[in-house]
Amino acid sequence: MPDAPRQSLTRRTVQHVAAAPWFAKIAPRIVPPLDKALHRLSGGRFLLGEAVVPGLVLTTTGAVSGLPRSVPLACLPEPHGSWIVVGSNFGRDRHPAWSGNLLEHPEAEVRFRGRTVPVTARLLDGAEREEVWSRLLKTWPVYARYADRVERELRVFRLIPRS
Numbered sequence: 001m002p003d004a005p006r007q008s009l010t011r012r013t014v015q016h017v018a019a020a021p022w023f024a025k026i027a028p029r030i031v032p033p034l035d036k037a038l039h040r041l042s043g044g045r046f047l048l049g050e051a052v053v054p055g056l057v058l059t060t061t062g063a064v065s066g067l068p069r070s071v072p073l074a075c076l077p078e079p080h081g082s083w084i085v086v087g088s089n090f091g092r093d094r095h096p097a098w099s100g101n102l103l104e105h106p107e108a109e110v111r112f113r114g115r116t117v118p119v120t121a122r123l124l125d126g127a128e129r130e131e132v133w134s135r136l137l138k139t140w141p142v143y144a145r146y147a148d149r150v151e152r153e154l155r156v157f158r159l160i161p162r163s
Helices: 003-019 021-041 097-104 126-139 142-149
Strands: 055-061 068-074 083-087 107-112 115-123 155-161
Touching: 021 055, 021 068, 055 083, 055 097, 068 083, 068 097, 083 126, 097 115, 097 155, 107 155, 126 142, 126 155
Parallel strands: none
Antiparallel strands: 055 068, 055 107, 083 155, 107 115, 115 155
């Protein structure tokens, strides 16, 4: 099978699995630790999910502990150098801890393709969120399934590089 159809089949298969409710129960215990290990072993250049969607490692300051907290996330890189991330929490009922950390401490750090960038997070809402949401769904359509499954609005953040 040529590479393009194989990649398309892989992407569709991963999307199907990622959208399944059972995946939300096991993924948080499996995917982040695997991603962190692969990221560390590759010198910050690769994440497991990057086979289907771009990814980064976000380091926030814990809202309660004040300690650094790192989490691998799918992202939407933007042409002007910022990144969009979604607090989907694999379609589970609660917001992910990292999104609460950003609300409390918007200064954070992104590790993307081997480089580290200090960022400021901004929660998107209204028309700006809607415009970004449509682009996010083109990159990772599974977000729509996550949003349908929960009663909360998924938090969408723009991570803007600081100078």
